[in-house]
Amino acid sequence: xxxxxxxxxxxxxxxxxxxxxxxxxxxxxxxxxxxxxxxxxxxxxxxxxxxxxxxxxxxxxxxxxxxxxxxxxxxxxxxxxxxxxxxxxxxxxxxxxxxxxxxxxxxxxxxxxxxxxxxxxxxxxxxxxxxxxxxxxxxxxxxxxxxxxxxxxxxxxxxxxxxxxxxxxxxxxxxxxxxxxxxxxxxxxxxxxxxxxxxxxxxxxxxxxxxxxxxxxxxxxxxxxxxxxxxxxxxxxxxxxxxxxxxxxxxxxxxxxxxxxxxxxxxxxxxxxxxxxxxxxxxxxxxxxxxxxxxxxxxxxxxxxxxxxxxxxxxxxxxxxxxxxxxxxxxxxxxxxxxxxxxxxxxxxxxxxxxxxxxxxxxxxxxxxxxxx
Amino acid sequence: xxxxxxxxxxxxxxxxxxxxxxxxxxxxxxxxxxxxxxxxxxxxxxxxxxxxxxxxxxxxxxxxxxxxxxxxxxxxxxxxxxxxxxxxxxxxxxxxxxxxxxxxxxxxxxxxxxxxxxxxxxxxxxxxxxxxxxxxxxxxxxxxxxxxxxxxxxxxxxxxxxxxxxxxxxxxxxxxxxxxxxxxxxxxxxxxxxxxxxxxxxxxxxxxxxxxxxxxxxxxxxxxxxxxxxxxxxxxxxxxxxxxxxxxxxxxxxxxxxxxxxxxxxxxxxxxxxxxxxxxxxxxxxxxxxxxxxxxxxxxxxxxxxxxxxxxxxxxxxxxxxxxxxxxxxxxxxxxxx
Numbered sequence: 001x002x003x004x005x006x007x008x009x010x011x012x013x014x015x016x017x018x019x020x021x022x023x024x025x026x027x028x029x030x031x032x033x034x035x036x037x038x039x040x041x042x043x044x045x046x047x048x049x050x051x052x053x054x055x056x057x058x059x060x061x062x063x064x065x066x067x068x069x070x071x072x073x074x075x076x077x078x079x080x081x082x083x084x085x086x087x088x089x090x091x092x093x094x095x096x097x098x099x100x101x102x103x104x105x106x107x108x109x110x111x112x113x114x115x116x117x118x119x120x121x122x123x124x125x126x127x128x129x130x131x132x133x134x135x136x137x138x139x140x141x142x143x144x145x146x147x148x149x150x151x152x153x154x155x156x157x158x159x160x161x162x163x164x165x166x167x168x169x170x171x172x173x174x175x176x177x178x179x180x181x182x183x184x185x186x187x188x189x190x191x192x193x194x195x196x197x198x199x200x201x202x203x204x205x206x207x208x209x210x211x212x213x214x215x216x217x218x219x220x221x222x223x224x225x226x227x228x229x230x231x232x233x234x235x236x237x238x239x240x241x242x243x244x245x246x247x248x249x250x251x252x253x254x255x256x257x258x259x260x261x262x263x264x265x266x267x268x269x270x271x272x273x274x275x276x277x278x279x280x281x282x283x284x285x286x287x288x289x290x291x292x293x294x295x296x297x298x299x300x301x302x303x304x305x306x307x308x309x310x311x312x313x314x315x316x317x318x319x320x321x322x323x324x325x326x327x328x329x330x331x332x333x334x335x336x337x338x339x340x341x342x343x344x345x346x347x348x349x350x351x352x353x354x355x356x357x358x359x360x361x362x363x364x365x366x367x368x369x370x371x372x373x
Numbered sequence: 374x375x376x377x378x379x380x381x382x383x384x385x386x387x388x389x390x391x392x393x394x395x396x397x398x399x400x401x402x403x404x405x406x407x408x409x410x411x412x413x414x415x416x417x418x419x420x421x422x423x424x425x426x427x428x429x430x431x432x433x434x435x436x437x438x439x440x441x442x443x444x445x446x447x448x449x450x451x452x453x454x455x456x457x458x459x460x461x462x463x464x465x466x467x468x469x470x471x472x473x474x475x476x477x478x479x480x481x482x483x484x485x486x487x488x489x490x491x492x493x494x495x496x497x498x499x500x501x502x503x504x505x506x507x508x509x510x511x512x513x514x515x516x517x518x519x520x521x522x523x524x525x526x527x528x529x530x531x532x533x534x535x536x537x538x539x540x541x542x543x544x545x546x547x548x549x550x551x552x553x554x555x556x557x558x559x560x561x562x563x564x565x566x567x568x569x570x571x572x573x574x575x576x577x578x579x580x581x582x583x584x585x586x587x588x589x590x591x592x593x594x595x596x597x598x599x600x601x602x603x604x605x606x607x608x609x610x611x612x613x614x615x616x617x618x619x620x621x622x623x624x625x626x627x628x629x630x631x632x633x634x635x636x637x638x639x640x641x642x643x644x645x646x647x648x649x650x651x652x653x654x655x656x657x658x659x660x661x662x663x664x665x666x667x668x669x670x671x672x673x674x675x676x677x678x679x680x681x682x683x684x685x686x687x688x689x690x691x692x693x694x695x696x697x698x699x700x701x702x703x704x705x706x707x708x709x710x711x
Contacts, residue, residue, distance in 0.1 A: 122479030131478035138445060139478060143469045149438020150470060156439055157446035160398070160424065180465070183435025190430065343476035344514050346483040346538035349566035351614035353514075361617065361652040
């Protein structure tokens with residue numbers, strides 16, 4: 001097991017899509033111990049929350065698709081730390097960790113997974129579609145690449161109003177092959193929009209490798225087609241991600257879009273139900289050896305930043321909060337059927353259809369409160 | 374009232390709304406320097422500048438999605454998609470995003486977006502540039518689809534669409550841009566979701582939208598003069614929501630209905646209307662609901678074939694005659710036509 005955090009690869013190492021096998025980088029000279037501890041708290045909480053979500057799924061308390069951030073914790077916390085609270089985040093369907101790290105109450109995130117009224121999207125979105133305007137998480141999106149034009153447009157709105165906010169838009173590695181990616185990068189560059197496009201390269205789109213799906217597998221290089229500055233960073237090192245994301249966000253805030261590739265790992269299958277049989281046992285062992293949460297814990301211990309007891313205590317707290325989130329979610333109500341037609345239109349209009357299946361077009365009673373289930 | 378073309382009504386309304394609300398801005402291909410493929414936006418770039426009249430690259434998915442994202446942050450973009458055929462390239466953004474964002478996130482974000490786009494065949498533009506595929510959008514809850522047929526409605530419905538907080542697909546038609554009509558000087562928006570009875574009558578209900586509502590009005594006047602027929606004309610104006618009540622009330626009075634549509638017959642808008650009439654006025658019907666639609670082919674280029682494939686005034690009149698004959702309501706001599 002590598003017991004070191006990693007620094008971002010310099011340009012000479014950028015051609016390598018894998019993680020360096022035995023990175024032995026020195027601990028940064030500046031004292032960032034408070035930041036490291038904070039990152040660890042956040043990362044272990046994402047870890048335990050996601051494991052709790054997986055359990056909820058196997059208990060059939062969570063339905064649909066459920067994609068976890070396991071293995072991507074360092075990327076998530078490093079990226080989110082680079083944003084101001086007023087900045088916006090658009091992301092994809094693997095977004096629980098982002099929602100947590102943006103500061104949304106984990107109880108509400110778990111309640112969304114459980115499909116309850118107290119969920120961040122009131123039970124309408126589920127795992128893939130979390131949204132919270134207060135924390136400026138403008139959506140997890142289930143269609144691969146669908147969030148990219150939206151994020152570009154949000155940046156357009158900021159620019160339109162001469163605002164100083166930045167939009168961050170995360171996506172998976174496979175997303176760099178959809179047209180929306182290329183159309184959006186082109187538009188963002190043409191119009192000098194304050195947006196950071198972030199590729200979370202966990203090296204697999206479901207089961208297909210980057211090399212099998214992208215003719216330019218060094219994904220950050222795709223920015224050059226649009227003269228967008230870009231960088232690749234080791235996504236298992238939260239400090240490296242934070243530093244790179246800070247550079248990217250600063251660039252975007254100055255009115256130039258940025259493309260950041262974060263090379264990370266997906267510890268489990270594409271979603272909870274995927275056993276990932278396409279992976280060899282060697283790969284699985286390698287993944288475990290590079291587990292970013294364990295790596296950071298080992299660093300904190302070795303550098304005497306936290307004792308074994310303190311690490312255990314943080315972990316227990318994360319587990320307890322995850323369990324509490326599940327308990328909260330389970331206690332929350334399912335949305336009432338009487339609310340089924342509440343969100344078709346924001347501006348009410350006559351003749352909006354409010355019929356339940358099987359009701360005739362004419363003469364059917366409208367659904368009434370109390371008609372649930 | 375001022376008499377003006379459909380095109381002028383659109384242009385003047387866009388300009389007035391941009392003056393009224395600085396959050397309203399325009400995006401689309403060739404709408405600025407080129408002043409629009411159909412010149413709806415002529416002069417607006419010069420007046421408002423590049424920030425508010427934004428020429429986009431040829432990237433329908435990208436710029437339509439960007440407009441949706443801008444709308445989520447409170448701007449009120451009016452996107453021009455050069456023709457409705459090209460909207461297919463933005464289908465994911467319109468259907469999976471614009472239509473879903475309000476509901477999917479539990480009402481936390483709105484998408485006050487207008488997509489203006491013309492449909493219509495008859496210009497010898499061939500199969501890919503002559504479609505009437507508004508049905509694709511009228512099918513989707515979360516979208517609103519409006520389809521004016523007169524300059525007055527072009528203004529009133531565009532006002533309503535821009536001020537609405539939901540995504541509205543605003544259907545135009547190539548054949549209507551040069552038509553003229555009286556337009557009220559005040560800026561009262563239409564009510565989206567309401568059809569209009571543009572001509573009252575008792576013999577037959579003739580239903581259309583966009584260009585076919587225009588054809589319906591013409592045919593009704595012509596047959597009043599030539600045959601003494603008293604046809605009631607309904608201009609749907611809104612395809613989603615669909616104003617079924619107005620249709621049903623009319624059919625209860627006339628007992629026969631002919632539906633006109635520029636799209637393809639099978640699964641078309643007319644099919645929905647016929648089904649609605651069967652549901653709401655079954656006992657009042659004296660004849661099956663007749664539909665007049667485009668021939669079910671990719672529209673050919675050659676004029677002879679194109680003309681044959683598109684519903685003409687003559688096709689409409691024949692359908693009306695046959696329906697009335699079936700119920701013994703036709704008042705003129707059949708011998709004249711044979």
